[in-house]
Amino acid sequence: MKKLLALSLALVMVFGLSTTALAQSTISFSWWGGDARHEATIKAVDAFEAKNPDIAVSDEYSAWSGWEEKMGQRFASNSAPDLNQINWNWITAFSSDGSKFVDLNTLSDIIDLSQFEKSGLDACTVAGKLQGLPVSMTGRIFYWNKAAFEKAGIGVPASHAELMAAGQVFKDKLGEDYYPLVLGTYDRMILMVFYLESVYGKDWVVENKLNYTKDEIAAGLNFIKEMEDGHVIPTLMKLTGDGADSLDKNNNWMDGHYGGIFEWDSAAGKFQKALNEDQEFVVGEHFSDWGEYQGGYAKVSMALAISETAQDKEAAAKLLNFLLNEEEGVALMESQRGIPLSKKANEYLAANKLLDPIVAEANAKVLSWVRFNLDPLFESNELKADETGVYAQVMANLSYGEVDVDGAADMLIEGVNSVLGN
Amino acid sequence: MSLQQKASRALLSRGAKKLDSGRIGFLYVLPWLLGFLFFKLYPFASSLYYSFTDMHLFNGISRWGFFNFENIFTSGQIIKSFTVTFKYVLVTVPLKLVTALFIAYILNFRIKGVTYFRTGYYVPSILGGSVAIAVLWKALFRNEGLVNAMLAVLGIKGPSWLSDPQYALFIISLLRIWQFGSSMVIFLAALKGVPEDLYEASTIDGATSRRQFFSITLPLISPVIFYNLVTQLVQAFQEFNGPYIITKGGPLNSTRLVSMIIYDQGIKNYKMGLSSALAWVLFIILMLLTLVAFKSQKHWVYYSDEMQGRGKK
Structure with missing residues (x-):
């Protein structure tokens, strides 16, 4: 009787499993x-x-x-x-x-x-x-915390000149720890390429070749350095010391110590959500005073x-x-x-x-603005990885004062060429 | 003898005829042997082979030679990483051993509630290597973390512990030193094994506690010191979790240990050839240092059987 019962149970189980598998x-x-x-x-x-x-x-x-x-x-x-x-x-x-x-x-x-x-x-x-x-x-665009700018007594910047001026205003009116913009290492690299494209009107890489001279790249790196020197963006030592894994988890972004970011349009949600209740998240404009071209790319x-x-x-x-x-x-x-x-x-x-x-x-602002193309290798892990990538190494060395803009340009050119196989 | 017992005995003797003791032994070790062959020896041999190739996870192999090793010894970033690793080992191993021995020595006294103290000091070494503790460490030492908040109470502006190359390696080292519990337990066991009569005899001879420590305790626990030294040396060279989570190797590569470069090249950049070569260089360095440690034994490690032997002579 027991054997019969066990056999029946086994049969039912096998049948059940096999029908499930078949269905x-x-x-x-x-x-x-x-x-x-x-x-x-x-x-x-x-x-x-x-x-x-x-x-x-x-x-x-x-x-x-x-x-x-x-x-x-x-x-x-x-x-x-x-x-x-x-x-x-x-x-x-x-x-x-x-x-x-x-x-x-x-x-x-x-x-x-x-x-x-x-x-x-x-x-x-x-x-x-x-x-x-x-x-x-998607493409990159500025997002501003309007409340932080209002606290400093100014409006959100609509041009590079206004942004540069905001650096000093934030410092004087709000304090040393307040900045109108915050940029991580990869953000700096992308912003620099947007700027260079605006000034020189050409893609970063064309047919697997870096399309910019050392002097042009040095000018781009200098553009970033000036923002740091002008108290527009915190140094990388300050940003790393915040101890946050990403900007949306950084207390200084949440509470308005950092007034803006340069991010993917698709990432708006998480940065908006991260802000404290008394802050206000708004979409910025691309700056037309960088150069005569509409620099930037969508991908x-x-x-x-x-x-x-x-x-x-x-x-x-x-x-x-x-x-x-x-x-x-x-x-x-x-x-x-x-x-x-x-x-x-x-x-x-x-x-x-x-x-x-x-x-x-x-998204509408990004797609109507950008005019340039992105080489897929731009996002290669060897180049863009946090801390270890070429972009991070170049921007960190520049920010910490280990190299000047010429040295940083050499590092960047060597790293990019190595990934492009040149 | 029941019928069942007779049957099982017959089966056993038949089985024994078929499988002599050697074969049975082989069957017993077979699972381990297979594991060793497939999960140790094969990867070990493969990595040696890959170290002489430009093996890329997605592009395969296109050339062979010593170029990975040339790259290792000429790349500024990799050389810096080895320098940082040596610094890390030189700081953490001695300090961890000294701390472990010091605490074990104290806990060897008959103090009230000593078992609680032992547990308390051992806990960090269970938790220390975990991701959660590394995250906690990061929170403690960030610009606005607990450490700087406490310093601020005293009117001191704390530095950027994690982002200043001057301090970052120190913070990472501190996490490792803090995990002294396992070495401490081993030291404690060794201290308990030192015969009481030696202390009694030396006290009668007028030896001070300091003299007793250096002339009795240290020589008698030297085999354990040696064991802890070798294991800590190997573990420190292989450290990964702490710096990877806390600083990701930064700032300016000041905490990028060799194990992280091995990971970055192999897992992030898919360059398994270079990654394997790095692993082999690290392995050879470890082997050499272990060899030096073993060779140095005769100058400072005392085994009780040797001492007895010397006494007999």
Whole structure:
């Protein structure tokens, strides 16, 4: 009797497991971001599972810190999740030969590619394969804490001259620890490139060659140094000493000691949220007094890509399309990854007032201003990594007074050329 | 003997015929052997091979040679990293051992509540290497952290501990020295093993406490000092967590230890060839220093059996 019972239980279990296995395809989906993005994405994934009961999705998500290193190892060892939120430069960094990501053109019967502009798709096409679907375009812009400027008795700066003047006003009226702007090492590098493009009207890198002379780069570094000397931005010693992992976690940003940032338009939400209640977050303008050109670039902020190792590529494609093109998914994802490039998604969010007004304003300003192109290697980890990257080393040495602008220019040229393979 | 016992005995003797004791022994060690081959020897040999290549995680290998080692000995940043690592080891190992021995010596006295003290002093070495403590350390020493707040109460403006190259390595070293608990416990056990009669005899001979410490205690616990020295040396050279979390190697590379460069090159920049070469250089340095330590033993380490042997002669 006992044997019969055990046998029956075993049979029922095997049957149950096998039917589950047969009925469900499990795919994995990875992304990085803050809490708001996690919450929105999890809701969207739940809605997808409800709509597609034959597909189960396992989530892998975290903050950005350390994420690129982790995912780099996963892609190198062919153990990456099936669907991935990827940084734009990962396509060239991990899959320059097209070996890591699926060509999404082959899944165009599931993914509605017609919702995307050709330029966006071209930006993600490497080795003749559409390796990712761009989620949004992003660029850098100033954000100001209006309350901090009001406290100093001035308005938010609309030009470089006003910003430089604000440095002294902050120091005199508010104190030594107050600055109208704060820039980390990578922010300094991007701002310098924006400035150089405004002055000289050319891309930073062209056909894998650094497009600026030593004197021009020295002028750019001097532009940064002058801001530091003029009490416009804190020194890197001061900023590092704050002990915060990122600017949005820095008390001096939260309470108005630092009056502005130069950030991605898509990052507005987390910086706005970080401010204390008595502070006011506003989108700034690009400065037209740097030079005669509209310096700056926009780039694909991130893309969704399907790993070549994915067992069920169709299921991953369904999820991708649901998140970027289908109303239900789009409504839940909101603008947590910037202003969507998908026409359908954009129209739906705008019509239903689901776009974050600050992000939308910043994105519109960025896209209408910038005129230059970004080389994917600009974001190579060897160049941009915190502390260890070439940009961080150059900016730190300059800020700490270890080298002058000429020495820093030499360091930067050598580092960039090394990554470009020259 | 029951039928069941008879059957099992028959099975055993049949099994024993098939597997002699040597084979059984081999079966016992097989799991360890497989683990050693796949998880130790293979990566060890691979890294040696990669160190002579430009192995890149995504681009593979395109050339072979000694260029990684040339790079290591000519790159200013890497040489600085080795210098910083030596400084770190030279500061932390002796200070940690001295602190551990000092506290162990005190805790060896019959003090009220001594077990609580022992636990209290041991706790940091359990927590010390953790991410949470490193984060706490960072919070303590940031510009507006607890340390500077306390200094401000005394009317002193504290420095930028984490961002001034003058102090950053000191702060990182302090975290390691603070984790003296495990060495302390080993010292405490050694101190308890020193025979009481030696102290009694020397007291009768008029030896002071200081003389007793240097002439009895230290020589008798010297094997343990040697053990702690070698293990601490190896661990200090491999330190990673503290500086990685607290300063990320900055400011100006003043806290960038070799282990961090190995990580950066291999994991961040995907240059496994260079990373492997760095790991081998570190390994060779460690081997040489350990060898020196072992060779130096005969001048300062006293083993009780040797002493007895000398006595007999």
